[in-house]
Amino acid sequence: MKRNTIKTLIRASAVTSAALAAATALAACSGGTTVPHKGKAQNRQYTYYQSMMGRYGSGTMMGGSPGGWMMGGSGYRWMTGAGGVPGWMHGGRLPGYMMMGGSTDPGRIMGRFWANAPGPRISPAEATSLGRQIPVGARLDRAGDTITFTASSVRFAVLASPSGGPDETFRIAGLVNPKVIVRAGARVSIEVVNADPDTAHGMVVTASKDTSSWMPMMTARPAFAGSALWFLGNPTSAGMHAGTLTFTATTPGSYRYLCAVPGHARKGMTGRFIVTSYH
Numbered sequence: 001m002k003r004n005t006i007k008t009l010i011r012a013s014a015v016t017s018a019a020l021a022a023a024t025a026l027a028a029c030s031g032g033t034t035v036p037h038k039g040k041a042q043n044r045q046y047t048y049y050q051s052m053m054g055r056y057g058s059g060t061m062m063g064g065s066p067g068g069w070m071m072g073g074s075g076y077r078w079m080t081g082a083g084g085v086p087g088w089m090h091g092g093r094l095p096g097y098m099m100m101g102g103s104t105d106p107g108r109i110m111g112r113f114w115a116n117a118p119g120p121r122i123s124p125a126e127a128t129s130l131g132r133q134i135p136v137g138a139r140l141d142r143a144g145d146t147i148t149f150t151a152s153s154v155r156f157a158v159l160a161s162p163s164g165g166p167d168e169t170f171r172i173a174g175l176v177n178p179k180v181i182v183r184a185g186a187r188v189s190i191e192v193v194n195a196d197p198d199t200a201h202g203m204v205v206t207a208s209k210d211t212s213s214w215m216p217m218m219t220a221r222p223a224f225a226g227s228a229l230w231f232l233g234n235p236t237s238a239g240m241h242a243g244t245l246t247f248t249a250t251t252p253g254s255y256r257y258l259c260a261v262p263g264h265a266r267k268g269m270t271g272r273f274i275v276t277s278y279h
């Protein structure tokens with residue numbers, strides 16, 4: 001996404017409503033988190049959160065429940081993982097409904113929303129290096145856009161929508177949306193970096209073949225326990241937002257990885273993820 005379009009989009013109320021609907025529906029699923037909520041939400045981040053929600057809350061979206069819930073401490077803890085890792089970052093169950101649509105990208109609002117979420121940050125230089133890095137033990141077929149791992153431990157990095165290539169794609173070892181092949185039973189660790197200056201992105205490994213869905217997070221359940229990292233926010237002066245999915249590729253089959261931000265998989269943020277019983 002281009003930097004110069006963001007101001008206009010932030011003012012576009014339709015987009016704001018869509019992003020709020022996303023946030024509201026996410027927050028509504030308090031039972032989906034995988035991490036117990038502890039501690040009090042009285043800190044600087046919470047103050048930031050409240051002011052952020054208040055700014056977006058001038059419309060009708062925030063009038064009642066679950067909007068009210070999201071404004072409070074419970075919503076904050078679920079969204080940001082105060083006292084633990086956010087449930088939404090680790091494949092916590094998401095609600096099966098969402099009032100959403102339109103042609104603009106809610107990822108732009110979501111990117112701002114999650115810009116200050118807790119989690120690791122890396123420098124743009126580190127991200128560029130990670131995006132080109134050939135993972136240890138990987139066999140690269142550049143012509144066939146395929147990366148094959150034969151070890152029982154698989155580790156690689158993914159850049160979401162970096163500059164210098166097609167927008168709304170993933171970059172792995174310098175390849176655009178390559179097919180990734182791992183062995184059944186492999187322990188897989190994927191470091192995802194949001195390299196987009198102004199749009200949220202995430203990554204889910206799913207058995208769903210449906211990449212045309214506007215709301216993949218509603219239809220594409222994680223294929224394995226832990227195989228989802230829903231959203232990473234925009235970069236800040238602290239660096240680019242990064243997160244790691246760690247899961248065991250238990251069952252052979254043909255899967256996909258995709259970005260869960262509404263509309264992104266449809267635009268091309270997706271690739272094949274194959275789990276084989278042998279190579």
Ligand SMILES: [Cu+2]
Nearest residue numbers: 201259261264
């Ligand atoms: Cu995306």
